[in-house]
Amino acid sequence: MSENKQPDKTIAIINTHAPFSNAAGKEALDAALIFGSYEQATSLFFLGDGVFQLIGDQNASAIEIKDYLKTFSALEFYDIENIYVCQQSLTERSLTAHFHINNVQVLSKQAFSQRLHQHNVIYRF
């Protein structure tokens, strides 16, 4: 790393798309894992239709999609431990906090937004 590197930069990756009909979710996850592997402090946020990426009992292979959702369970090995979901987005979609990974924190809209604001760089997918 160069000497220009600024210390302690925090990265937020926010998902706003459902998982299967476009590549955004997969490309967001690819980016998150790379940031994690370079030991960057990275958090994942799920807002709007992005919450559909986390719900349990999905079967991507039934529609010919390589199930990248399974890769979410690798996040902890990359020290990505801050995974936030917006409660309002769940409520709007009649979803409960039933996710296919552990370690998900459901936050009120206000708390979610405040947490997002605390990051230096935000990538939205």
Added chain:
Amino acid sequence: MQNTLAVVVTTPPNSNLTTTAINIVRAALDSSVSIIGVFFYQDGVLNAAKQLLIPSDEFQTLTQWQQLNSEYNVPLYLCITAAEKRGLSDELNNHESSNIDSAFTVSGLGELVELTSKAERVVQL
């Protein structure tokens, strides 16, 4: 000290959103902001397609990127994984057979990590 900016481009060359991205890069250069790199991700990688034919009376996106690279030394980094998924390849690795324009540096998400950590500000377009 000069302000530094990294730009992430996610929109394809035939979109007016990309014209805006180019104009923001130009505006930054005019304001003496140092563009430490433009990273092409998602559909943004299509900007590197050298065989793209846009009618001569329309906005020439590729010519603009080439000019920013050659005249202002703006580094253009291409995420090769995202590019290969969209039909771009540097596999034969010579200018004749590659369909990637030579103004673009073939790279990966690791470059995005570098740019993110080095730049004072990052903007995703």
Added chain:
Amino acid sequence: MAMLHIIRNSGFTSSALTQCLDMILPQDSIVLIDDGCYNLNHTLLLKTLTEQRDITVYFISLHADARAQRTTNSLFIATTLTEVVALLFKHNNSITWS
């Protein structure tokens, strides 16, 4: 930390505007660029601005003019892409809604 919200879509077809307004905090700024300029008369945006006076909203006049979008509302500030670059450095971070 004050955030710059860059909106590039019309709130009439995309959730970008509503998501932005859900996430916005006092002291943040919004800049409407590209199709984001179609939100100049969006009731949801106008309502938020009347309720939360601390939020500043800019729009790229070039992009609005090109789309025949006008506003007489003094809550909106006409600006340029050059000024957007300056805004990026005046805010702690930015998010692009598109």
